Amino acid sequence: MQELKYNEAELVGMLKQRTQSAFNYLYDNYSASLYTVILSILQDKELANDTLQEVFIKIWRQIEQYNPDKGRLFTWMVNISRNASIDILRSKDYHSQKQNRELTENVYNAASTVNIETDKIGLRKIISNLKDDQKILIELAYFQGYTQDEISKFLNMPLGTVKTRLRNALIQLRGLLKR
Amino acid sequence: MNIKDYIESGIIESHVLGLTTAEEAAEVEAMAKEHTEIKQAILDFEILLENQTNKDLIQPDASVKTNLNNILFAANSSEKNITSSQVNAASVHHINLSRYIAAAAIILLIISSGLNFYFYSAFKNSTDKYQALLTERNTLQANNAAYKTKLDEINQSLGMMExxxxxxxxxxxxxxxxxxxxxxxxxxxxxxxxxxxxxxxxxxxxxxxxxxxxxxxxxxxxxxxxxxxxxxxxxxxxxxxxxxxxxxxxxxxxxxxxxxxxxxxxxxx
Structure with a gap:
């Protein structure tokens, strides 16, 4: 990753000044990261671009709500991106939209959304190294945005078991990230 | 539960990934405030994730940046801070271009409205003239019929005279x-x-x-x-x-x- 000109605290200060230059700095240095996160969830370039735009508007408008005591700016922005992506995933017209697009793609073979190998980018790349039952839990919880309660019902597994297994999977994940 | 066990429980990872409930999140935040080790553990995992995310980046469409600049700064593009090297010259150019296009569209709309009025007037005028011509033609036709009758009478008269x-x-x-x-x-x-x-x-x-x-x-x-x-x-x-x-x-x-x-x-x- 490229060397950043400003650290997060400086960047937050600049963003609160609400200058266009601060915005463009933010975008130039973080858009690819956030886009990759969004793409790993939505797995559709067109939708991901739309969502990224929405996410940057949220970040710009909600920067005052960012509290550095609670975590890094990067984490905050990733969580906004993930939540926005899951909202899209859950939206009523997402499925019909996707269906329509797939039909269109069959006809025109649009290059923009074909063959995104999201399994080879970011967090998904690491998760592919986990055991299948752990992979499923992280897929449902992180990438699909289901609550542990929902997963418990979905997998017909006690909530406590879901919680424990998910946490174990995450500890495994951290181990893999450290390597 | 001691601090080390807490850190190893997986709750830190759940929290950073946004998988905790609101109560769990509040708990982690409270613990992090109290224990620098927990705060450090959170930061460590954040950085691990951040580095992993930044390993294989995919670039979004260039149009997203252009759109965002238009959405967020269109009304405020005279902002002095644009001088920063971070500002993409192309996007500013694009804003200007959009404005020119908007201005051109408005001008075209005005011209078009003017032409509409002009053509409507011309059309109205033509219709009036057409009506006048129609009336005139009917009059001429009536006159013509009258003359024809007279001519017939005269011809008949001539026939009788002979x-x-x-x-x-x-x-x-x-x-x-x-x-x-x-x-x-x-x-x-x-x-x-x-x-x-x-x-x-x-x-x-x-x-x-x-x-x-x-x-x-x-x-x-x-x-x-x-x-x-x-x-x-x-x-x-x-x-x-x-x-x-x-x-x-x-x-x-x-x-x-x-x-x-x-x-x-x-x-x-």
């Missing part, structure tokens, strides 16, 4: 009205009488010419000469007469001729 069975009696102007001439055409077979006003004085207001047949020395009404008669005007049937005369009478005629107002007279030869 008919060998027609007796022609020329009536000349009486003393003082010598310039007046009229002619009676009398069909020897049907005894129908026609009169031709060759040259008659213009009628005074309220007056009309009346034809008389002189039968056995007495004037017999032979009909009024119509105002609109073009050629030979058909009069009454007269079986026998020594002479014909025209007098100037009040409109509609008189039962007896006003002899002082006789205009022309001609004897049947």
């Amino acid at each position: 008919d060998p069975h027609m007796v022609k009696i020329q009536m000349n102007g009486v003393k003082g009205k010598e310039e007046n001439i009229a002619t009676v055409y009398w069909d020897t077979r049907t005894k129908e009488v026609y009169v031709l006003s060759n040259k008659m004085d213009k009628l005074p207001e309220g007056k009309q010419y009346q034809l008389w047949a002189i039968v056995d020395g007495k004037p017999v009404d032979a009909g009024m000469i119509g105002f609109d008669c073009a050629g030979l005007c058909k009069m009454k049937v007269i079986n026998h007469a020594e002479a014909f005369a025209v007098t100037l009478e009040k409109q509609g005629g008189s039962p007896t001729p006003t002899l002082s107002d006789m205009v022309v007279i001609g004897k049947v030869s």
